[in-house]
Amino acid sequence: MIRLLVLIFTALLGACSAPAPFNASEVPKLDYGHGVELRDTEGKVHRIEEFRGRVTLLFFGFTRCPDVCPTMLLRLKKVRDAVGPLASNVQVVLLSVDPERDTPDILRAYVKHFDPSFIALRPEPERLEQTLKAFRAIAIRVPTADGSDYTVDHSATIFVYDRTGALRLIAQPQLEIDKLAADVARLVRE
Amino acid sequence: MLRLAVPVNAAALKVAALSLAVLCGARLMLGPLAAAAPATGLRIESPMVRETLPGQTTGSAYLVIHNESDVARRLLGAATPAAREIQIHDMSLRDGIMRMRQVTDGVAIPARGKVAFVAGGLHLMLVGLQAPLSAGSDVPLTLRFDRGGELTIPIRIVSIDDTTSQPKK
Numbered sequence: 001m002i003r004l005l006v007l008i009f010t011a012l013l014g015a016c017s018a019p020a021p022f023n024a025s026e027v028p029k030l031d032y033g034h035g036v037e038l039r040d041t042e043g044k045v046h047r048i049e050e051f052r053g054r055v056t057l058l059f060f061g062f063t064r065c066p067d068v069c070p071t072m073l074l075r076l077k078k079v080r081d082a083v084g085p086l087a088s089n090v091q092v093v094l095l096s097v098d099p100e101r102d103t104p105d106i107l108r109a110y111v112k113h114f115d116p117s118f119i120a121l122r123p124e125p126e127r128l129e130q131t132l133k134a135f136r137a138i139a140i141r142v143p144t145a146d147g148s149d150y151t152v153d154h155s156a157t158i159f160v161y162d163r164t165g166a167l168r169l170i171a172q173p174q175l176e177i178d179k180l181a182a183d184v185a186r187l188v189r190e
Numbered sequence: 191m192l193r194l195a196v197p198v199n200a201a202a203l204k205v206a207a208l209s210l211a212v213l214c215g216a217r218l219m220l221g222p223l224a225a226a227a228p229a230t231g232l233r234i235e236s237p238m239v240r241e242t243l244p245g246q247t248t249g250s251a252y253l254v255i256h257n258e259s260d261v262a263r264r265l266l267g268a269a270t271p272a273a274r275e276i277q278i279h280d281m282s283l284r285d286g287i288m289r290m291r292q293v294t295d296g297v298a299i300p301a302r303g304k305v306a307f308v309a310g311g312l313h314l315m316l317v318g319l320q321a322p323l324s325a326g327s328d329v330p331l332t333l334r335f336d337r338g339g340e341l342t343i344p345i346r347i348v349s350i351d352d353t354t355s356q357p358k359k
Contacts (some may be wrong), residue, residue, distance in 0.1 A: 066240065066250040068281055068288055070350055071309050109244030113350070138287060144277070145292040149317075156288035173283065 022186070023179035024160060024171035032159065032167045033058075033135040038095070038121035041108035046121060049165030054091040055187045056161040059173075060137050060154045062098035063110045068156075068173075069094075073114045075177055076158075080115065082181035089163070089188045094120045097139035097154045099128055135159070162187045229339035231259025232299070236357040237345040239316065241325040249273065249316035249323050251331065251345060254306045254357045257299040264296045264336040265305075270345075272329040274318025281310050296336070306359050325349040 033048040040046055048058065057076055061069035076092045083090060094111050096102040099122045102110075107120035123131040132139055137155040144151060160169035160183065168187060171180055237253035249272075257263050268276040278293040297312065299305050307313050314331075316323075323329070328344040335341070348355045 063243075063245060064248060065290070066242075066246060066248045066315060067279070067290070067313050068310055070240070070243070074351060074353070106245035110246070113243045140287075142289075142291075145294045151290045153287055153289045155286060156283055157286055172286075173288070 022169055022183045024158075024169040024175055024183050026169055027167060029162075029164075029166035029168060033131075034165070036123075036131055036134045038123055038131065039104075040119050040121055041104040041111075043104070046119075048093075048161060051091050051093070051161065052165035053163055054089050055163060055184050056091045056093055056159075057184070058093045058095060058135075058159040058161065059157075060095050060097050060135075060139065062096055062152055062154070063102050063106050064098060065152070070114075072158075072173060073111065073118070075173075075180075077114045077118075078177045079181045079184060080117070082177060083185045083188065086185055086188045090184055092118045094118065095131075095135070095137075096120060096122045097128070097132070097137075097152050099123050099125045160184065160187065162190065228337055229333075229335055229341045231261070232257055232263060232335065232339065232341060234333070234341065234343050235304075236355065237331065237343055238348045238355050238357075239323060239329065239331075239345050240350050241347050242319060242323045243350065244322075246322075247317075247319055249319055250309070251276075251314040251316060252307050252309060252357050253314075253345070254304055255299050255333070256304045257301055260301050262301045263299045263339065265299060265333060266296045266336060267334045268314050269332045269334070270316060270329055272320055272323065273316035274320075276331075277315045277317055278312065279315045280312050283310075299335075306357050308357055308359050311359060323347045325352075 035047060037045050037047060048056065059072055061072060080087050080090050080092060092115065096107060102122060104122060107122055111118040111120045139152050139154040141150045142153055156173045158171040158173065159167055160171060162168040169183055233256040235254040235256060239249055239251040242249050255265060270276060278297060280291050280293050282289050297305055325347050328346055330342055331345045332340060332342040
């Protein structure tokens with residue numbers, strides 16, 4: 001009986017020394033989006049796993065979204081600032097879900113306004129569907145009430161890739177800046 | 191109409207006369223006021239519009255509408271010379287999907303209540319901007335309410351990085 005109690009106590013101690021969970025949801029090193037070729041605003045082809053060496057924060061958005069997308073970019077800028085000297089190891093990437101209207105020029109001006117290090121990736125319009133599928137992301141065109149225009153409903157989560165290029169964390173958009181920054185700093189230090 | 195000829199007791203008559211007097215009085219008092227300021231009791235707090243980034247043709251405006259009256263009101267629409275039109279939009283985050291919908295039937299402003307138009311929620315979307323919105327200047331905004339109410343206020347264009355001026359929910 002005493003031996004059993006000692007065993008339980010030891011197991012509990014072991015649990016206490018295990019690393020604390022991340023603030024965002026940890027996933028078991030997924031390869032979402034790997035292999036997909038995406039052009040940046042300068043025409044250079046990237047694959048998301050090729051950002052290895054840096055911790056990459058990827059989110060889906062579009063420039064005609066005047067409310068939430070700038071807010072998100074601003075938050076990601078603050079996350080990058082919050083990690084201080086580690087910032088050069090953090091890459092923020094916007095993946096456009098509206099490549100038809102988001103031309104490279106528009107995208108460049110948009111993301112660089114927030115931080116010159118930010119990158120926008122633009123799938124070819126005819127490959128948007130395929131790209132989203134590879135990232136297990138969703139973007140749905142919704143016509144505006146008068147039918148003259150459209151908006152895009154899209155996945156709002158932030159994908160955090162570690163320095164090996166694996167998708168490690170999925171963060172909700174409302175996760176506090178300091179909490180996400182702590183996760184990012186931890187991944188940079190791994 | 192014939193029923194009017196039916197005799198009524200004095201007390202009831204007194205009450206009716208008094209009610210009529212109160213109603214007329216109220217009408218007299220409210221009449222000119224209502225004509226001059228049909229948006230009486232509506233107060234706008236922290237109005238602001240975000241500057242636009244290069245290439246952006248739409249803008250977002252935020253404010254809080256207070257209804258300090260005892261009557262529920264309704265915001266029907268808004269306009270500004272700075273844009274072709276203003277649409278009322280509502281953002282919501284549901285099941286991991288960010289959705290934006292145009293609100294076409296107006297927004298109820300409850301009596302003695304308020305409605306906040308904030309980033310990530312209800313907001314005014316300026317569609318078809320005449321020119322980019324640069325931080326530091328003002329643009330006029332006209333809010334149109336039910337019962338002929340209309341308010342025109344200047345709204346300040348603020349930097350996209352300025353989150354402190356933005357109204358909170």
